[in-house]
Amino acid sequence: MRVAVLHADVPEGAPLDELDTLVQVAAVSRALEALGHQAVAVPCGLDLGAVEARLRDLAPDAVFNLVESLSGAGRYLPLVPAVVERLGLPMTGATGDGLYLTSNKLVSKAVLRAAGLPVPDWVSAADLAAGGSLPRGRLILKSVWEHASLGLDDDAIVDPVDGAALVDALASRLGALGGEAFAEVYIPGREFNVSVMAGPRVLPVAEIAFRDFPDGKPQMVGYAAKWDEGSFEYQHTVRVFPEGDEALLARLEALSLQAWGAFGLTGYARVDFRVDAAGRPWILEVNANPCLSPDAGFAAAAERSGLSHQALIGAILDEALGRPLPGLRLSGGVMRPRPVPGRQVTVSLREALRPDDRGAIEEIVRATGFFSHEEVEIAVELVDDHLEKGLEGGYHFLLAEREGRVVGYACYGQVPATTASWDLYWIATHPDQQGTGLGRVMVDEVADRVRALGGEVLFAETSGRPQYAPTRGFYLRTHFTQAALFPDFYAPGDDRVVYALTL
Numbered sequence: 441m442r443v444a445v446l447h448a449d450v451p452e453g454a455p456l457d458e459l460d461t462l463v464q465v466a467a468v469s470r471a472l473e474a475l476g477h478q479a480v481a482v483p484c485g486l487d488l489g490a491v492e493a494r495l496r497d498l499a500p501d502a503v504f505n506l507v508e509s510l511s512g513a514g515r516y517l518p519l520v521p522a523v524v525e526r527l528g529l530p531m532t533g534a535t536g537d538g539l540y541l542t543s544n545k546l547v548s549k550a551v552l553r554a555a556g557l558p559v560p561d562w563v564s565a566a567d568l569a570a571g572g573s574l575p576r577g578r579l580i581l582k583s584v585w586e587h588a589s590l591g592l593d594d595d596a597i598v599d600p601v602d603g604a605a606l607v608d609a610l611a612s613r614l615g616a617l618g619g620e621a622f623a624e625v626y627i628p629g630r631e632f633n634v635s636v637m638a639g640p641r642v643l644p645v646a647e648i649a650f651r652d653f654p655d656g657k658p659q660m661v662g663y664a665a666k667w668d669e670g671s672f673e674y675q676h677t678v679r680v681f682p683e684g685d686e687a688l689l690a691r692l693e694a695l696s697l698q699a700w701g702a703f704g705l706t707g708y709a710r711v712d713f714r715v716d717a718a719g720r721p722w723i724l725e726v727n728a729n730p731c732l733s734p735d736a737g738f739a740a741a742a743e744r745s746g747l748s749h750q751a752l753i754g755a756i757l758d759e760a761l762g763r764p765l766p767g768l769r770l771s772g773g774v775m776r777p778r779p780v781p782g783r784q785v786t787v788s789l790r791e792a793l794r795p796d797d798r799g800a801i802e803e804i805v806r807a808t809g810f811f812s813h814e815e816v817e818i819a820v821e822l823v824d825d826h827l828e829k830g831l832e833g834g835y836h837f838l839l840a841e842r843e844g845r846v847v848g849y850a851c852y853g854q855v856p857a858t859t860a861s862w863d864l865y866w867i868a869t870h871p872d873q874q875g876t877g878l879g880r881v882m883v884d885e886v887a888d889r890v891r892a893l894g895g896e897v898l899f900a901e902t903s904g905r906p907q908y909a910p911t912r913g914f915y916l917r918t919h920f921t922q923a924a925l926f927p928d929f930y931a932p933g934d935d936r937v938v939y940a941l942t943l
């Protein structure tokens with residue numbers, strides 16, 4: 441199948457943490473290709489219209505979402521999933537909502553605390569301005585939206601004497617921390633990462649061990665430890681899979697599963713912990729869609745559980761495909777069909793049905809391979825009905841001819857008892873016309889005709905089964921939007937997906 445690998449458009453010379461996205465794109469694409477899929481990298485910038493148009497054009501069977509920021513800003517991370525979800529495409533990992541709730545560290549901490557989970561106490565500059573008090577103990581200054589330890593070095597740990605001093609400290613680091621920052625109680629102690637796969641199930645717990653840190657040097661995984669291979673911090677922080685400590689590891693696993701549930705996560709996630717001197721675990725953050733580079737923590741934990749990188753990518757894709765298609769209900773997204781530049785199709789279109797069209801239409805519908813025997817019969821019955829009663833029967837036809845031969849047709853009509861709703865009952869092109877843009881020309885023509893007859897929205901429906909992915913892709917490319925999904929409508933496991941084109 442065709443998988444769009446979505447990622448942030450990373451400019452040349454971008455910082456190392458952003459360039460890591462490209463490492464992930466390459467590794468994930470390689471795994472997808474090895475699994476027999478076609479991986480198409482789709483770089484995303486702030487122009488969401490361009491992202492949407494690219495996805496409509498590509499009409500992938502699924503989207504592998506590796507977007508961690510847009511235009512260098514973590515704050516924009518939930519926007520791309522929103523576009524994918526609105527198109528109704530299956531997407532790996534967390535939903536846009538899941539990504540928003542986990543990536544905004546202030547929102548995330550509030551959600552965790554409300555769920556009764558242990559998070560270090562915190563305060564923002566806004567809290568202080570509103571009379572909030574300074575938490576007790578040493579504090580670490582952190583970014584609200586940025587990840588990858590951006591702006592975290594030894595100087596991020598502070599001991600302010602009062603609220604005003606903290607506000608000053610936050611202000612002085614604001615630039616390094618991506619523009620929005622807060623302070624959190626610093627927890628000295630051990631650090632653990634728990635990777636969770638959909639299910640949910642936990643993978644082996646990893647510890648980041650701090651080796652030979654000089655006395656007084658904060659033991660933490662700051663920017664240097666993550667990205668600067670030549671630094672002391674990088675070389676003296678080591679991922680290990682601890683043995684023993686069963687009670688503690690079981691506690692970390694249980695807390696991770698609770699955190700997964702608190703955010704309603706899907707896909708895969710990694711929960712970062714500190715464990716204080718008294719052995720109490722504290723959740724630092726929940727990373728939805730954590731890094732999937734082969735040498736990053738998630739893949740290491742998967743490997744440890746016997747799952748190769750390729751198998752991991754396959755499992756993540758399968759889980760996304762196994763979810764019900766997002767059953768969106770949309771209010772009036774206006775999409776007008778547009779001519780496709782460079783796709784001139786020489787074809788003549790006519791409305792009037794002739795008796796000899798009956799055989800041609802039967803042949804086209806049958807040849808597509810998409811319709812059952814009964815459906816082919818229904819298609820022919822509608823032709824007979826129209827030949828007998830004309831427009832009285834309520835069915836309109838559009839026939840496409842090339843060099844005197846009927847190569848495509850559409851059948852549409854107003855939905856009885858509605859003011860301006862129309863159904864596109866049938867649209868089919870002969871398989872030997874595929875890729876010529878004929879289907880799009882016919883949709884545009886039907887849309888024009890329905891609009892001229894006072895129609896305001898054109899509906900089309902198809903099955904949610906995998907073999908109908910090309911049909912669903914066709915509707916997306918021709919500017920329909922998924923309007924509704926009826927689970928198990930045609931048969932158990934066979935959803936009905938309804939698309940709408942606002943005229």
Ligand SMILES: Nc1ncnc2c1ncn2[C@@H]1O[C@H](COP(=O)(O)OP(=O)(O)O)[C@@H](O)[C@H]1O
Nearest residue numbers: 560587588589590625626627660661712724725
């Ligand atoms: N409250 C804290 N106490 C101790 N160390 C912390 C704390 N918050 C962050 N750190 C250190 O900084 C690293 C990055 O912080 P984290 O909250 O995980 O943000 P990021 O999204 O940048 O990974 C952590 O892995 C940890 O080493």
Ligand SMILES: [Mg+2]
Nearest residue numbers: 588712725727
């Ligand atoms: Mg982290």
